[in-house]
Amino acid sequence: MRGALLAVVVCSFGALAEEDAGVVAVEPVAVPIAAPVAAVTPTPLLAPIAPGASVLDTVLQFARPYITFKPTIIASGSAVESYSQPNATAITAAANPVIATLPADPRLTFQIAQSRTGIWFNEKGALRGVVEIDFIDFAKASPTVASLPRLRLARIEWAPTEKFTLVAGQDWDLHGPINPHGSNMVGARFLSGNVGFMRQQVKALGRVGDFELAAAVGMEGVNATAKDSAFELSAVPTFAVRASWLVAKGRVGVSALGTSLRFGAGTPAERRTLAGGVTAFADVTFGRTNLRGELSMGQNMANIGLLSLGFGGAKDVAEWGGFLSARHGFTDMHFVYATAGLMRVLNRDAVRPSYAYASVPADGSLPALSSAAIAGTGPGLLHNAGVTLGYELRLSKNLAFLLEGFYLWSEHKLDPIDQARGGIEPIRQALGGELAAVVTF
Numbered sequence: 001m002r003g004a005l006l007a008v009v010v011c012s013f014g015a016l017a018e019e020d021a022g023v024v025a026v027e028p029v030a031v032p033i034a035a036p037v038a039a040v041t042p043t044p045l046l047a048p049i050a051p052g053a054s055v056l057d058t059v060l061q062f063a064r065p066y067i068t069f070k071p072t073i074i075a076s077g078s079a080v081e082s083y084s085q086p087n088a089t090a091i092t093a094a095a096n097p098v099i100a101t102l103p104a105d106p107r108l109t110f111q112i113a114q115s116r117t118g119i120w121f122n123e124k125g126a127l128r129g130v131v132e133i134d135f136i137d138f139a140k141a142s143p144t145v146a147s148l149p150r151l152r153l154a155r156i157e158w159a160p161t162e163k164f165t166l167v168a169g170q171d172w173d174l175h176g177p178i179n180p181h182g183s184n185m186v187g188a189r190f191l192s193g194n195v196g197f198m199r200q201q202v203k204a205l206g207r208v209g210d211f212e213l214a215a216a217v218g219m220e221g222v223n224a225t226a227k228d229s230a231f232e233l234s235a236v237p238t239f240a241v242r243a244s245w246l247v248a249k250g251r252v253g254v255s256a257l258g259t260s261l262r263f264g265a266g267t268p269a270e271r272r273t274l275a276g277g278v279t280a281f282a283d284v285t286f287g288r289t290n291l292r293g294e295l296s297m298g299q300n301m302a303n304i305g306l307l308s309l310g311f312g313g314a315k316d317v318a319e320w321g322g323f324l325s326a327r328h329g330f331t332d333m334h335f336v337y338a339t340a341g342l343m344r345v346l347n348r349d350a351v352r353p354s355y356a357y358a359s360v361p362a363d364g365s366l367p368a369l370s371s372a373a374i375a376g377t378g379p380g381l382l383h384n385a386g387v388t389l390g391y392e393l394r395l396s397k398n399l400a401f402l403l404e405g406f407y408l409w410s411e412h413k414l415d416p417i418d419q420a421r422g423g424i425e426p427i428r429q430a431l432g433g434e435l436a437a438v439v440t441f
Contacts, residue, residue: 042126042160043160043161043162044126045122045125046127047061047122047123047124047125061122063119063121064119064123065119066119066120066441067115067117067440068115068438068440069115069437069439069440070111070112070185070436070437070439071110071111071115071436072111072436072437073109073111073434073435074088074109074111074432074434075107075109075434076088076106076431076433077106077431077432078095078103078104078428079094079097079100079104079107079428080095080408081093081094081100083138083307084354084374085138085374086100086101087109088111088141089113089138089140090114090136090186091408091432092187092191092192092384093379094408094409094410094430095428095430096412098355098415099354099355099372109141112135112147113134113136113137113147114135114136114185115134115135116134116135117133118130118131118132119132126159126160127156127158129155129156130153131151131153132151132154133149133151134152135150136150136186152170152198153169153170153198154169154170155168155171163207164204164207165204165205166204167202169200169201170199171199171203172198173216173305174203174216174240174241174255175240175257175279176195176196176255176306177196177255177281178194178281178283178294179194179196179292180194180292180323180325180339180341180388181290181292181339181390182388183436189323189339189386189388191309191381192323192343192384192386192408193294193296193343194294194307195279195296195301195306195308195321195343196279196307197305197306197307199238201217201218201219201238202216203215203216210247211243212242212243212251212253213243214241214243214244215239216238216241217237217238217239218238218240219237219238220234220236220237220238220261220275229265230262233262234260234261236262237259238257238258238259238304239257240255240256240257240258241255242255247284249284249285250284250290251281251282252284253281253282254280254281255278255279256276256277256278256279257276257304258274258275259274259275259276259304260275261274263312264314269314274299274316275303276299276300276304277296277301278297279294279295281293288328289326289327290327290328291325292324292326293322293323293324294322295320295321295322296308296322297318299312299317299318300312300316300317301319302317308321309343309344309378309381309384311379313352313377314350315349316347316350317345317346317347317350317351318345318346319343319346320343320344320346321344322341322342324341325338325339332394333393334391334392334393334394335394336389338389338390339387339388340387340388341385342385343384343385344382344383345383348413351381351382352377353377353380353413353414353415354374354377354378354381354412354413355372355380356372356375356415357415357417358371358373366420366421372415380412380413381410381411381413383409383411384408384409384410384411385409385410386407386408388405389404389405389406390402390405391404397440398440398441399437399438399439399440400437401436401438402436402437403435404433404434404435404436405431405432405433406430406433406434407430408428408429408430408431410427410428411426411428412426
């Protein structure tokens, strides 16, 4: 990572630098040195102890904790969803009308689960590591004391020189490295133009002049069950590459990620197909204005852990989309930001609903809407768009308040049962806002 993760989290609402918070999902990047290549000396494995350092400073140098608190109030005029779950824990779309409770009614929630904490180990040495958790559970609408820790980052880094770094563990994907500005640190325009997420992987990053070149090998996807699934049985990892031009205050580049995905393992319908995509990205600053954006296209990207709409099955699902995000600081205290994003499926007939009914009455009557449940068949969205407009009041490097409004426009794929039922509109819109405080230590 570029510098300390605490600085990254702080900058996510003040300066310009992190991941979920509306900032860059940064990976470690080597810093150029003035001396000739032949004069490069290895970086010490352990950071040197400063002369006269206190015991506390010495301990913190090798194990530095950090934390971000984010109490948030969220209101919307109609139902919203967070990664297909009908709640506002990390809003990604207007809610599916079949799954949501009273989808046309307004709602209000208080949240703290996007808060996070972690520890950097030997942060300034050549061999370093970080562990970070937050408390998000998308299956819990307003959990309070029922929140549970969720592992976000767990990686080690080895930088034998200042121009080359190896990274292993659970970390931000090499592909799609930019995130938009905004208060919704975990939603972050995912499923509406922002595709990159986290992956267990091994990454290599190097710098040649003003260019960063990187490659990674990683796990195909996430399997939280006890049994091996198609991801493990595929026996093929993901392969990613990225090339960035490091401009004065940012970067511009392209990235790609792909693998051979195994569908229907062990069945007569078993097949292999390509899953992955390509992304062009930019993060540049002009004076007090920062611009960030991505443009992506691919197929079956949601099957391999990217936060997009294309979730293939019997048929491949192709898609395209992207986002553009801007942030301007009038002073060091007052900032405004805006983000617009869109993701659209190209072959609509291949998309499956995100839900299913456990059983259908034998007498031919329609099952109750309340019996529908998330089916694990992907986001079930044909297109998803979102716009945010926000104001940030930054009182210090440790304290900021954000007021943000959002508008969502989402089209859901309905089960044939609900298409026949009538009266259920697949295109949903939601207007709302959130007020958050961000406190970092």
